[in-house]
Structures are given as C-alpha cells and as structure tokens.
Amino acid sequence: MTDTPETQGPPPPTVDPAGLTEIASGVWVIDDRRVPLVPNIGIVAGEDAVLVVDTGMGPANGATVLEAARKLAGERRLILTLTHFHPEHGYGAQAFKGEAEIFYNAAQRDELAEKGEAYLGMFKTFGPSVAEALEGTDLVMPDKVYDGSSAEIDLGGRTVVFRTWGLAHTKADQIVWLPQERILFTGDLAEERIFPIFPWFPPDDADLDAARWVEVLSDLEVLDPAIVVPGHGDIGGPEILKAVRTYMIDLAARVANERKAGKDADAIVAELGPVIRAEHPDWDAPEWIDFAIRYYSTIS
Numbered sequence: 001m002t003d004t005p006e007t008q009g010p011p012p013p014t015v016d017p018a019g020l021t022e023i024a025s026g027v028w029v030i031d032d033r034r035v036p037l038v039p040n041i042g043i044v045a046g047e048d049a050v051l052v053v054d055t056g057m058g059p060a061n062g063a064t065v066l067e068a069a070r071k072l073a074g075e076r077r078l079i080l081t082l083t084h085f086h087p088e089h090g091y092g093a094q095a096f097k098g099e100a101e102i103f104y105n106a107a108q109r110d111e112l113a114e115k116g117e118a119y120l121g122m123f124k125t126f127g128p129s130v131a132e133a134l135e136g137t138d139l140v141m142p143d144k145v146y147d148g149s150s151a152e153i154d155l156g157g158r159t160v161v162f163r164t165w166g167l168a169h170t171k172a173d174q175i176v177w178l179p180q181e182r183i184l185f186t187g188d189l190a191e192e193r194i195f196p197i198f199p200w201f202p203p204d205d206a207d208l209d210a211a212r213w214v215e216v217l218s219d220l221e222v223l224d225p226a227i228v229v230p231g232h233g234d235i236g237g238p239e240i241l242k243a244v245r246t247y248m249i250d251l252a253a254r255v256a257n258e259r260k261a262g263k264d265a266d267a268i269v270a271e272l273g274p275v276i277r278a279e280h281p282d283w284d285a286p287e288w289i290d291f292a293i294r295y296y297s298t299i300s
C-alpha cells in the first residue's frame with residue numbers, strides 16, 4: 001500500500017545523522033530537514049572539548065546525537081547545552097547523562113523542573129510518532145548551571161558564549177554564540193520561513209514576552225552574525241533574525257489596531273489569520289499564527 005498525502009501523517013520527529021554538515025572548521029550542524037519537531041542541532045569542537053547544542057526529542061534521538069558527537073570528539077570530553085526546555089530541543093538529554101557535562105542556565109533548569117512533565121504529557125498527544133519518540137523519556141537536570149545572563153566557556157582554542165535575556169519565547173531562552181567565527185545558534189528565538197512559535201497556552205503556560213523577544217532579536221542583529229542557525233528551518237544569515245522581528249512588530253501593531261476597533265480575539269483570528277497566512281505563502285507551520293494573534297489580543 002502506498003501512502004498518499006491524505007493518509008500520511010507528519011513524518012516522524014527523527015534526527016537524521018546523515019544530515020551532519022560542517023558549516024565552518026570544527027562546527028557542524030545536523031539539520032532538521034524541515035521536519036516538524038526536529039531541531040537544528042549543533043556540534044562545536046575545540047581542542048579539549050566538544051559542545052553539543054540541543055538533542056532532539058526522546059531517548060533514541062538523544063542517543064543518535066550522542067553517537068554523532070562522540071565520533072567527532074574522539075577522546076575529547078563532551079559538553080551538552082540546550083537552547084531552552086521545550087521537548088524537541090532537550091528531551092533527549094538523558095542519553096548524555098554521565099557521558100557529557102550538561103550545562104545551561106539556572107532559570108532554564110527551573111522552568112524544566114516546573115513544566116517538564118506537563119509538556120511531556122502534552123507532546124504525547126501530538127500523534128503516534130511523537131508519542132513513540134517520547135516513549136521512555138526521563139527528564140534529566142543539568143550537571144552545572146550559571147546564574148545571571150551569560151557564561152563563557154573555552155573548548156580549547158575556541159570560545160563559546162551562552163547568553164539569555166530571560167522571558168521571551170520561554171522563561172530562559174539561551175543563544176549559543178561563537179564570537180570568533182560569528183556563528184549564532186538561536187534556538188526558537190528564530191525560525192527560518194516558519195511562523196514564529198508562540199507557545200501561548202494560558203492558563204497552563206503563559207510565560208511569553210514578545211516585546212522582549214523583539215528586543216532580543218535586535219540585540220542578536222547587533223552581534224552581526226555571519227551564520228545564523230535557527231531553531232528550525234534552513235541555515236542563513238542575519239536576514240533570518242530580521243524576518244522574525246519584522247513579522248512580530250507588524251503583527252503586534254495590526255492586532256492592536258483591531259483591538260482599538262473593538263474586536264475580540266476570535267474575530268481578529270478569523271479576519272487576520274488568513275491574511276497573514278497569504279502574505280507568507282512559503283512559510284511553514286501556519287498553526288502558530290492564531291496563537292500569536294491571541295497573545296497580542298490579550299496584551300493589547
């Protein structure tokens with residue numbers, strides 16, 4: 001039996017190590033192939049240590065990423081960091097426990113402790129292939145955290161900066177910045193040709209600050225990255241950051257205008273949703289448009 005587009009669900013959220021590509025000397029990405037719930041994963045090598053950025057979702061994906069990193073690292077020690085606590089980015093971390101030093105910020109750890117199990121339950125309702133990927137997931141805590149907004153690590157001849165601005169897409173999104181190579185890993189602060197992911201699920205999760213998020217994107221543009229590795233979507237340059245920022249500023253203003261005209265969130269979703277969709281015919285994941293409109297309706 002052949003699958004038709006009608007009977008096919010989304011492809012399973014499987015990290016494919018065949019996508020491993022060296023984007024700069026000693027810096028690799030396992031790309032997401034634009035598969036939903038697969039993130040872009042980074043592997044950054046120094047002389048002494050090799051850093052992994054995000055794991056994919058569930059123990060099997062985590063093991064795949066660990067194996068890819070181990071092959072590249074040889075005898076060098078491994079460090080794992082996560083861009084944020086969302087399942088498709090960090091719920092493969094258990095494969096790294098005891099194999100790598102898991103290191104990220106304290107607020108991200110706290111958010112994982114607070115919401116991790118609830119997100120695990122929610123994602124398991126996203127269909128059989130997602131539930132299967134998450135089967136056997138254990139949430140693991142970092143080995144080490146930093147307080148405050150940034151940390152710098154030396155991989156041996158290569159400096160890496162971790163930085164958070166606090167509440168934006170989540171409570172503690174963390175970018176990974178390679179200042180010498182000007183390579184930026186954004187996590188879900190930026191997607192490429194994908195509608196920005198507004199995890200606006202009140203009352204369960206209303207920890208989102210889009211105004212701060214826009215400020216973060218401005219700050220990231222000031223860094224003047226040569227290469228931007230978005231959380232999801234194709235690798236590019238600073239135009240990725242600008243596209244997300246422009247979209248958010250524009251949508252906020254349009255929703256605020258509709259609110260001033262007395263319309264409620266449902267009416268704005270019905271009216272504006274299809275218009276926004278049509279303005280970005282080549283962007284994926286249109287389901288996030290309505291979440292964004294509802295968020296802006298609530299705050300404006």
Ligand SMILES: [Zn+2]
Nearest residue numbers: 084086188197
């Ligand atoms: Zn996310």
